[in-house]
Amino acid sequence: MTAGLFELSKIFFKVGLATFGGGLASIPFLHDAFVVTRPWITEGAFTDMLSVAQMTPGPIVLNLTTLLGYTYGGGFFGALISTFVMLLGPLVVVTILMLLLQKSTGKTQQWIDRCRFAMKPVIAALLVSSLWSVTRPIVNKPQLWPLTALSLILLIKSKFFKAYPQLVMVLCGLITLTWAYVQHS
């Protein structure tokens, strides 16, 4: 079904500003907007969209927005407007903060520097928590650990893979794909 573009825009504007600390944070919000509050999409279809958004390249929020905008906004323009609206709020916030950081002088500058220094370990914790969210699915699958080790070696030792690190992911994907294919046939 097609939703009104205005209503979709309202949802995505909020999603953009409510998503904090990575794409996964937007999921409860989108789930509420598309499954709970409005009967637009079933639980199962939402889960399918989620796995598509997670598995396709690109930021998860952006993928979900494009996908939901495309499906419920009537195709290309729905996707375009949803993406634009979703990015609008965050980019305004980033720009204001960026300019504040650049233009500040004297005492303000001192405080900003102090905050910047104080934030370092907190930012490291945020990054590690997103690392944990991708590590958790393989913790209980020791058969996948050799691939993690192989990737580490390639990423550290090979100049080529250092320049194109995403290819290591594709390589490991192809290894498990081949393995599954061989076992299957």
Add this chain to the structure above:
Amino acid sequence: MDQTKPSAVRFFFQLFQISATCLGGGAVMIGLLHGEALRRHWAPQDKLDDMLTLSLSCPGPMATAMSWQMGYYIGGLPFAALGVCAVALPPFLIFLFFANWLFAHMGSGLTLAFFKGAGASLVALMGLIIFGLSGKSLIGYKNILIFAGCATALILFKISPIIVLILGTLISLIFTKGERS
């Protein structure tokens, strides 16, 4: 190190390529964008570190926040807009052309097998990126304590990132008052 300003086409293409091939979401992508800009001398390390910090502490997708700032630094608003388009375009094209195919094949055994391997590799890639980015910020017992506290709050107690960011920074400010990098 000398800085080089990329042409608009090169800048767009480089970012487009990262977005089109980066599995695993925003946190990996900002690391890759950071690395690419550093490797090509588009901006000095401290500026890129600042952009990364801001990307992580603002709402919305981190990758577009990072590409927006990188573009702005390199060539003002036109480059900033170009950077965001380069990152946002790949998902667009993928869904425009492959939406039906994706829905038909996403749940299949072979696709899942591929993503299992890619996921195992992602841990290594992301681990290295994060270690490179934040290894230096964990020097000194105070920083390690704050890091451990925030990580525990996020991972074990599932406290919202924005709360951890604000409280963590406040506590860190009190702890490190008067000390400078």
